[in-house]
Amino acid sequence: MRPTTTSRRRIAALATTATLALLGGLATAAPASADKPQGGHCARQSKVAVPGAQAQKVACLDDLTTAGTVASGHTNPNDWAGLNAAGTVNPTGVPGIQADGYFPDTSTTNTNNGWNHDSQFVLRLPDHWNGGLVVSGAPGTRAQYANDFIISDWVLSKGYAFASTDKGNTGAAFYRDDSAPGGSIREWNSRVTQLTVAAKSTLRKVYAKSPKRTWMVGISNGGYLTRWQLENRPDLYDGGVDWEGTLFRAEGPNLLTYLPTALKNYPRYATTGDPAAHDAMIAAGFAPGSEFLWPFHHAYYWDLTQRIYREEFDPTWDGALDAGVPFCAGGTPSCDADYDYASRPEAVKDAVRSVSLTGKIGKPMITIHGTLDTLLPAATDSDVYDTLVDRAGSGALHRYYRVEDGTHTDGLYSAYPDRLRPLLPCARSAFDVLTAWVERGMAPPADGLVRRPAGGDVVNTCAL
Structure with missing residues (x-):
């Protein structure tokens, strides 16, 4: 639309x-x-x-x-x-x-x-x-x-x-x-x-x-850093809070597997309301109900993020160009809307593999992620990472809370206060829960959905 x-x-x-x-x-x-x-x-x-x-x-x-x-x-x-x-x-x-x-x-x-x-x-x-x-x-x-x-x-x-x-x-x-x-x-x-x-x-x-205690806390790429440090250098930390960390996986999903779908399909959905284009977006991992955020993310996030991270991992794809062609239509030479990660040479996967996560954390960690994250959708990110942690045998060290109506950056809340809620107070609550878990043996709540409260100060409070 x-x-x-x-x-x-x-x-x-x-x-x-x-x-x-x-x-x-x-x-x-x-x-x-x-x-x-x-x-x-x-x-x-x-x-x-x-x-x-x-x-x-x-x-x-x-x-x-x-x-x-x-x-x-x-x-x-x-x-x-x-x-x-x-x-x-x-x-x-x-x-x-x-x-x-x-x-x-x-x-x-x-x-x-x-x-x-x-x-x-x-x-x-x-x-x-x-x-x-x-x-x-x-x-x-x-x-x-x-x-x-x-x-x-x-x-x-x-x-x-x-x-x-x-x-x-x-x-x-x-x-x-x-x-x-x-x-x-x-x-x-x-x-x-x-x-x-x-x-x-x-x-x-x-x-x-x-x-006495050292904690790792980060948001987005900082959340990725928290994951990586607790997987690879757990000796340095007592635990961490992963606030919507970026997921890099050589076999996918990763940024390069779903952002091209958005670049190819969103313009058609925006101009014609094509239901097939909308369905492709949802199938790529974007949450139903996040559509009101798509225009903003198309204008300011998806295109630039795809091009600069693709340039980091796959600089030969667009030849001599520096991070591709901004906002190009599919079919344009070297257009990132046509990028197909799965078909790229193994060297590209090796580059991603060099920074990939395994889920094998060595210290307690709490992950929070907004259900309306439209840059790093939970379906392609923390949902997957939570499964990796369980498969790696580290599930007892991990809790994962999906926060209803949270999106990637709290700065968007002011534009949509009736549709979004900030994640910062939930991250602060997660830190308190983490320290109580490690220092006092207080078991944190089970994984689950943190519902948006009907009232109260959502900007400054969040009960996990």
């Missing part, structure tokens, strides 16, 4: 949010304010030395949350734009130390801090430390501050130290780091491991004791 005038207005109004939500901000953070004098809660500042960092700068701040760091220049709001719903209430007033820096790297896509250097990280150490550490990696192709509002603020207020990385490459051309196919994504995993090890070492020096 052709989008209505109201729908077109909503799409136009959300354009900036969508661009930032997929790519993250690339603007340079504001200049940092002068460090405070030593003494008081700044006394440990001289002990901060992140091992392996090529550069670092350290500041003692009255407030490590975004309520303070936006003004002081110790975050970049563009990095986290569009990830939260309007009306989200965050804690404030957490004094402590922030370390910004980067590890050695040869790519230069991240402009934060004026460094023009990738593998940037942020590490926040609250004065009143509870002995725990939360590690995260940026979602999408964003930079290291992407989780500041949705994860850092909240865990800092609970006393956790927080560390996040840009994953070693950023932006829509993240695949241009001179690595072999799949190499840019392989770097994501190694950079998270690198930061986790370095952050633990730093905490030991600063607080004179090792962290």
